Amino acid sequence: DLVATFRFCSRGFASSFSSDTALPPNLRLPSNLVDPDRLKRPPPSEDSSLPLIRKCDAALPAHLSPVRTWVDTLESKDSEPLGLTELHPDVFAVTPRLDILHAVETWQRNYKRISHASTKVRSEVRGGGRKPWNQKGSGRARHGSIRSPLWRGGGVSHGPRGPKSYYYMLPMKVRVQGLKVALSSKMAQQYLHVVDSLNIPTPDSQYLLELIRSRHWGESVLLVDVSEEFPENILQATENLKTVNLIPAIGLNVHSMLKHEAVILTLDTVRFLEEKLLWHDERYTFLYPLKLPYSDFP
Amino acid sequence: MSFPKKPGGKALDVLQNLPRITLTNLRPEPGARKNEKRRGRGQHGGNRSGRGHKGERQRGTRPRLGFEGGQTPFYLRIPKYGFNEGHSRRPQYQPLTLKRLQYLIDLGRVDPTQPIDLTQLINARGLTIQPLKRDYGVQLVDEGSDIFVAKINIEVQRATEGAIAAIERNGGVITNSFYDPISLGILIKPVPFFMRGQPIPKRMLPGEDMVPYYMSAENRGYLADPEEIQQARRALAQKYGYVLPDISKDELCHMLAMRKDVRQIFFGLSPGWVINMPEKKILKPTDQKLLQYYSS
16 A cells, blocks of 8 residues: 555656655665555446345435445355445445544543542642741741642642543544444445355364455454354354454444454444444434433334 | 436545555544643743733732722613513523424424424424423414415414414414423423323413413413404404415314313323333323312
């Protein structure tokens, strides 16, 4: 990707700017910077022979067309894609709002944070009630207590005070949009893959690693399924792997998606995500907390 | 656009050639985060720290706001008069224009084939009522009366004459009824009230100063005489110059004639009943004293 960027930059800008911004001739880039096989897999064209496995459930607006992707299998290492899927553009092809991604990512990091850093003020430090020496006559500077912030061993004037919580909530729709933007950017940069289900023939971690390497998915992979119960094989295979992780679809979040290089969704997960994320586009505002029953909401 | 546009636009195409978005690549929009002003640090925030030169300004001992150096200040020269006296006890009514009502009916958020109540308007998110801010309900305003074309059975708390005329011209029925603040809170958010498990209270009658308003036929009050209301309808039709359509010959006449009882808050439910939301059951009182109290 970096090589492609440099090529893109030099192609685009060498003509308009001076030669300072062109690549220096003695630049040596390492050869393992970018996996060259990863760059080959263009999105399916209009006239491909594979069957369309899934169409979008929700009604598409007239001016948008669905996004098409390959559907793979995890059953065998060298299998061809099973078919094509249509993904809803309002979930998988929204405008890539990187500022929303940043906002949601910082929120995810900080809303759970409680900093326990605490210092003692001059009144809390042990001692220091008596005036050390007379105001006048001793020749030394005037002081009122030995624990004032000027003294060594004295209290801190403006230090951290006790457990402090950094809790705040972003609006629900911003968090939903963050998920949509993350999915769309993964899809646009070809790091999102759709699989029919997470069934593996063997509970072997090596099989998974070789499959990922042969398909050039990346170093770290996030596998997402709808239910919280996964097949035994994949549970065992991913148990001892640090870079390959399993999560249920309700646990999908922006931080995990950005941390892992590739995101693998099953067809059921795609259906679940589309249903849940599109609902927020056309809902009324809430009159009372969601925990109380609503008659016209799911 | 008739032809399907590429979803996401050109930004997604640009993204394809850019490096991978990772946790290290995120940053806020340029200009979104501005550094806060810090006084007493360095050349710009320090020195006098924005306080000026000597005097009360720098030393922070300026007199209170409104002080005029000893001269009787303006806010004490002017005599008091009760402009805002009792403002927190005055009933307020959230305005609802006929234009907005027509908009809601056209979009299908409000069903004109059922009696329109304050609950229906709030469920359609047509307006917001805050009973804790001395809101006593909704008032119908006649802006948009020339566009209004809908035959509805509507119940509000206040209505201007033009609004009444516009609704009756289209063959609808309008009633002004009173809700005391507790019943209003229940009416607006019925589900949180039912979750409390309390019996539905009876709606209180209006206070002394509001009784003449709700008993007069010109305002279509709910305590007024039906015959007087008919006369008032004819008089209004004559005043505004339209032919009064006959409601009794309408197919929805039964729905249009539906009205709440004086002590009733909801259409199908009587005061005194307890609703069990999780098990979807209604419990009615059987004790003689309770029945007497709730039906008084």
